[in-house]
Amino acid sequence: MPADSPKRFNIWTPLTFSVILILGILIGFQLNKYLFNKRSIINDADRNDRLEEIIDVINAKYVDSVSTDSLYEDAISGILKHLDPHTVYIPARELASVTESLEGNFQGIGIEFHILNDTLMVTSVLKNGPSSDAGVLPGDKIIKVGDSVVAGIGINGDDIITKLRGLEGSIVNLKLYRPSNNEFIDLKVKRGTIPIFSLDAAYMLDASTGYIRINRFSATTYREFMKALNVLKKSGMKKMILDLRDNPGGYLDASTAIADELISGEKLLVYTQGRASEKEQYLSGQKGKFEQGELVVLVDEGSASASEVLSGAVQDWDRGVIMGRRTYGKGLVQQQFDMGDGSALRLTVARYYTPSGRSIQRSYSKGKEAYENDFENRFTNGSLTSDDTLTSSDTMRYFTKALHRIVYGGGGIKPDIVVPYESKRYAGELYDLLSSEILPNTIYDYFSRHAAEFAYYKTFAQFDKSFKINDALLKALKNNLSVKYSTQSNKVWNDAAAMATLQNDIKATIARMLFRTNGYYQEINKDDNMVQRALRILNSNEYSAIVGRNGL
Template sequence: MDGQKSGGLKVWLPLLFALVMVLGMTLGFNLRDTLRNKRDIQAVIERNDRLEEIIDLINEKYVDSVNSNLLYKDAITGILSHLDPHTVYIPADELQGVNEDLEGSFFGIGVEFAIVRDTIEVTSVVEDGPAEHAGIHEGDKLIKVDDKVVAGTKITSEKIIKMLRGKQHTRVNLTIKDALSAKLKQLPIERDVVPLYSIDASMMLDNETGFIKINRFSATTYDEFMKSLKSLKEKGMRQLILDLRDNPGGYLDAATHIADQFLDDEKLIVYTQGRKSARTDYKASDPGIFEHGRLAVLIDENSASASEILSGAIQDWDRGVLIGRRSFGKGLVQEQYDLDDGSALRLTIAKYYTPSGRSIQRSFAKGKEAYEEDFENRYKSGELTGKDSAAKDDDHKVYYTSQKRVVYGGGGIKPDIYVPYDTAKLSGGILSIIFSDELKIALWDYYLSHVTELRQYKTIAEFDQHFDSEEAIVKGYLQTVKPSEKGAAEKILNKPGSLAYFKLQAKAQLARILFRNNGYYSITMKDDNVIQKALEILRGNKYSDIIKR
């Protein structure tokens, strides 16, 4: 018996040692990783303790009093300065506004206003918001908020906004002076969700051409876009101009879902990849409602991020024609991390690549200051004003669209048709007049003194055809300008081109008061060289020549 046991042990002993060795190695590797993680965590704690120790020493020993919050903010800024330009720290007091812009709503009553001669004038009422339901109109004056008089008190816009916004379903009592009757009216309004629309305009330009302008890609953009697209199709739209100019981007999902409406199933829209982020493909999956029909996408130097994802997919699949100027050149993906003190870090975690494989991120090797001077450099080189060849590709590698057209990466997306700035609008100080407070005041004075007759216009087309009082607005503007600045303003407006542009903008801004953004764009697009070029391309044979179909 004993001999048999001893023999059995000898047989199993090598296997036992092997198992012990494997177990030991496994435990060793796991322990190594665990200790490594502990060391990494400890290093973070030590580095954090070091920062805390320095700031504590400054608070305790420094010769003058200091603001600890500013020290922390400066320290964070210093750390992030070594990263890309789009990794940013968002302080707690700014985070709510940033998030509201992307989420597409906030809680309030839904009015826009301007302080004119120390009076709060309602300049716009948000469609389907609480103020519209309560009966507030453009031109009404805000006299009191609850028991506080706000008219004639030199109150700031920031204070008014704070008084009008609040928690959902809370009540605010307004005293309003009616624009038509001049009577005071008491309006109790319940604060509720106020939409921040990302579709600026949606309209038919002719019997078959639709127009949609997207100002950003927020959480509500896709739903807004689908509503607009379906409405235009019901009106007979067979070709579309999609305006992404001045669109800084936003949510990637919003851009890919919209791209899905233009592209066949399973086509790659974009893919993302980073050092710690595995490749993720975004493909068309739904039966799009505009997969056929001519498409023109308008871009410029302010079209960034999600705008470039959408326009890049359209270009790489030869689905439509890109018209305008080279886009911003942002090919990085950020993820937001909320911090304990209510602030947030928006950290770059990956790069995105268009279907052909190109990254369109422009170089930031020379630092953030040089990166931010890109617009100025494009202007100086002549790229914005007439020299398309001045546009530079950071990535000289050749990529190909689905129809074997050559495209390049880096430095943004080049349009298929280049359209320069209209330099007449950039010279002679005309822009400073167009966006001046004096013009706003002159427009409001005109509107309030003619509100009854202006509200008789039932359609944009009727207003466009019959309104011809631009000279009265010019006169009102010159009466509003300070005497010391009047001579310079008259000199600018004596130029026929500048005067014509002033009148067009004045009429368009008045149309915006009457018919919201559709009114504004309906007037201005007649003098918009990019939109006019898009119409020319869509209506002619050049469209097919460009995309090789």
């Protein structure tokens, strides 16, 4: 029988090869159909080779030396300019700094600083952080970092950040000058993980009204929000003002998680959809911690993306009153694609839609420049300083889910109550002083020389009750401001209302140095027209007329 084996092989071999050939043809035919509408891998390589070839020729033959990285980045910019305004390329050297604010931490020493007269002044110290533990105080001036002198050499912010940051657990030696004691101090600071807080403030405005301000939606925002919410509820909060002004957005999941704490039942919060992205819905479902109780959400032209998702969900479900000015209108969803060299492409893959079906994104059909100049255009045409000029002819009408109120699409979230930008209040002379670097520089210098006196204030309540802006500080301010703003200073100093606003800004700046952003907003909000109006609405029939007593 073994002699028969070669015969059987000879008989089946042609048939085997025939089957393999037929299968190959069929697979090839199907693969060709599958790839018919897709870019050929070979074509991709060819196109990439063209770019490489051009850059190689330039490097080899061009009359002057050029940066290859710059050539690549310019080429990428040329490609992306044909897309939407929010698709961006992030070079590898910038990716870490762009990403860290959303991740919620970095490695450093836990201070805020201001460059005053070419010297680094510590303006705030993180409580229980590395610098606080080592003995650094607000008002200290940093003279040396390690062996490097950093005072009087024209150092900039980026340079000092590079010197102060480093691996967690590493040691940095600091030489400080403390003006209030007229002494030099040498300290060793052990670097640690420094949180980047996304909540600027959380406190009680009155016995029943809490205030929370969120500056962006990061990986830690929901956790920060819940901690603040629990504290405020224990303090008696029955009504809430949620401040999303100038919040550019961030992580969608953080925004929808907070919306779920405010909106009851299983409800649609937002959905996304794109040409190559299937419709994805985000729903509420868990029992939220603040589903009942009056709610006002503050927004403005700086509120974008995830901020608009949250405010849009609140408005569409008639859960609360939206107050302020029409939001930015950024309703495009980006997905990050990491490149092999450490850079990244954030590509728009879908659009956001509110529960009523509104697209948040405003038009960019007139080009990126017109799109980016929207704020200036709205200021010029009066949309910011009076009632919004966006009319029903510019938009589509939609209806809220619970009360069937009319809301408008066309880009951004239009508030239920429009509060114009107070151009008259900050016009001319007062605006010049508030926006001048002379004002904070004078305050910082005064604080630095009197830091020991300010150390007396251990709580904001104590500071708020006891601290009075003295004549010496006001005299120093007027003298310094008058060098450049003599006319403006004289007018403001003789205008009681303008002077009250200026002094509120001074006190808020000092409160920030002592109690960080929570102290700043507790002080500045006393003179914030939108916050004060929100308080009045929460305690009036105007709230009920819009959404009912508790929202729905």
